Amino acid sequence: MTVESGPAPRAQAWLAVARCVAASCAMLVRRQVHLPKHNVGRVLRFADGSTARVYRETAVDRRPAEPCVLVVAFTLRLVRGRAHRLFEAESLMNTPLFVGFPGFVSKLWCAHDTFGAYRGLYEWDGPERARKYAAALWRVLELVSVPGSISYKVLPGLRRDEVLANPAAMPAAAQADHAWWRLLNPN
Template sequence: MIPESGPAPRPKAWLAVARCVGTSCIMLARGQVRQPKDNVGRVLRFADGSTSRVYRETAVRRQPAEPCVLVVAFTLRLVRGRAHRLFEAESILNTPLFVGFPGFVNKLWCAHDTFGAYRGLYEWDGAERARKYASALWRVLELVSVPGSISYKVLPGLRRDEVLADPARIAAAGTDHAWWRLRTQE
């Protein structure tokens, strides 16, 4: 079993990312990846006091048999001021790094928050699949992130849209001031 929040061994992580990129390219060529606009512009508030704007959404047509929410956070190195907008624009190029992982359902891309951290709020099919993805992603993120800033939290049994509609659904999942705990949206 993968630990709750930590990186996969490098060889295993890079092999998983390579497989994902291959699968993603096929999915993109077949038009299986969508960019819905429903949540773009939505502001999310987290229990640590930060807020973040959703700047993109990515989804595939899959209904999860074992839904879970995955929240990933990281702080980019050397990105300040207007460079954040450039990162948001170029980050679409990162899509092949996740849509081809087994179990991916959807992702809300959250802009840097009031503390400078970016977040991804995902829905995944299977908590173990979400952990495997997040631990492999860690190896990609560590190349561009402030050391010690990468974290993830897997919340089994939850659907992303249900959590967005009623953030109290994750109240039982952890501490009151956790960085990953969604409070309310504006």
């Protein structure tokens, strides 16, 4: 089963983001946030026909008891050409907006794909925690994204590295669904 929904109420979302930033600062001071290089440069293929390059990986010291994968997609407003590289560099500053959310395990940051959308491929501890994060993140992303371009999908019971190694582990999408979130095997 997959889970997706819309944004959290604004006040609830911004309170969650504020709590996250406080927790993130403590985690950064304790050096619990890491930037592994293993997946950087990897090209991911998605069932909608797009491909995206992983430009950063972020992970924390946590093993999920209830693993799930979260895929988030959005298209930035006003970012074209070389500005994409500037966004990739600047986006490191956004780390405190997510690592302190309860249940965060890891994130692959995907550069804008062949259709212009950015994606985050996360591992989370708990599908409900992942959904709450994505619903709060929506309120941050709507400030900089093309209206109607924000989407997320929560895939319970999956580990990120499992779906990277074997994309067939992800649920099959309906035949008519272009499954923007579903990974395909590399060429």
